[in-house]
Amino acid sequence: DTEVTQTPKHLVMGMTNKKSLKCEQHMGHRAMYWYKQKAKKPPELMFVYSYEKLSINESVPSRFSPECPNSSLLNLHLHALQPEDSALYLCASSQRWGQGAREQYFGPGTRLTVT
Amino acid sequence: GNSVTQMEGPVTLSEEAFLTINCTYTATGYPSLFWYVQYPGEGLQLLLKATKADDKGSNKGFEATYRKETTSFHLEKGSVQVSDSAVYFCALYSGGGADGLTFGKGTHLIIQP
Numbered sequence: 001d002t003e004v005t006q007t008p009k010h011l012v013m014g015m016t017n018k019k020s021l022k023c024e025q026h027m028g029h030r031a032m033y034w035y036k037q038k039a040k041k042p043p044e045l046m047f048v049y050s051y052e053k054l055s056i057n058e059s060v061p062s063r064f065s066p067e068c069p070n071s072s073l074l075n076l077h078l079h080a081l082q083p084e085d086s087a088l089y090l091c092a093s094s095q096r097w098g099q100g101a102r103e104q105y106f107g108p109g110t111r112l113t114v115t
Numbered sequence: 116g117n118s119v120t121q122m123e124g125p126v127t128l129s130e131e132a133f134l135t136i137n138c139t140y141t142a143t144g145y146p147s148l149f150w151y152v153q154y155p156g157e158g159l160q161l162l163l164k165a166t167k168a169d170d171k172g173s174n175k176g177f178e179a180t181y182r183k184e185t186t187s188f189h190l191e192k193g194s195v196q197v198s199d200s201a202v203y204f205c206a207l208y209s210g211g212g213a214d215g216l217t218f219g220k221g222t223h224l225i226i227q228p
Contacts, residue, residue, distance in 0.1 A: 033215060035215070042204055048215060056215070104216055106151075108158040111156075
């Protein structure tokens with residue numbers, strides 16, 4: 001099973017709202033990622049968690065706050081977003097150690113619209 | 116740093132035509148190479164991969180060969196179908212740990228009946 005699930009599928013929020021995106025995988029992967037994808041562009045890396053610890057933060061504004069409660073779950077907390085933050089938010093996971101291609105498996109994404 | 120260059124398109128072909136999408140890369144060390152496909156309104160799906168020189172990845176009739184001498188990983192399919200219409204991303208991974216992928220800009224493929 002190579003499934004990564006994300007909820008919600010769609011989210012509309014105002015600039016003063018607080019919301020959270022959720023991601024889950026049960027492949028035993030120990031690295032999880034958040035990407036942001038604008039229309040007609042490739043995904044841009046936001047955060048990387050390795051063994052539930054934040055290992056990469058690609059200079060993302062503080063209005064995005066990631067959380068990794070356990071090895072299967074990844075959250076992205078949103079607060080005071082701007083309209084330009086509207087995008088598809090993708091979660092991905094991969095094996096952390098050992099030999100291998102380090103391929104990442106992506107979820108279906110959350111389509112976020114900020115009004 | 117790492118980079119991936121691919122034709123952006125859109126690439127428009129007729130059904131049953133031969134497909135080639137070019138991808139070249141720059142990377143430190145010996146990267147692993149991937150093709151991902153994204154159908155409208157969906158996330159990215161891993162299409163195929165190759166981990167070392169001369170490896171050929173294949174899946175669903177698509178193939179790509181890791182060419183170290185030309186730093187290329189071109190995607191090919193002998194006979195495309197309308198259902199192959201999507202955006203295709205070439206990507207590489209060269210980190211030693213839990214790092215992100217480096218993506219090309221994506222190629223929008225349109226197959227006409």
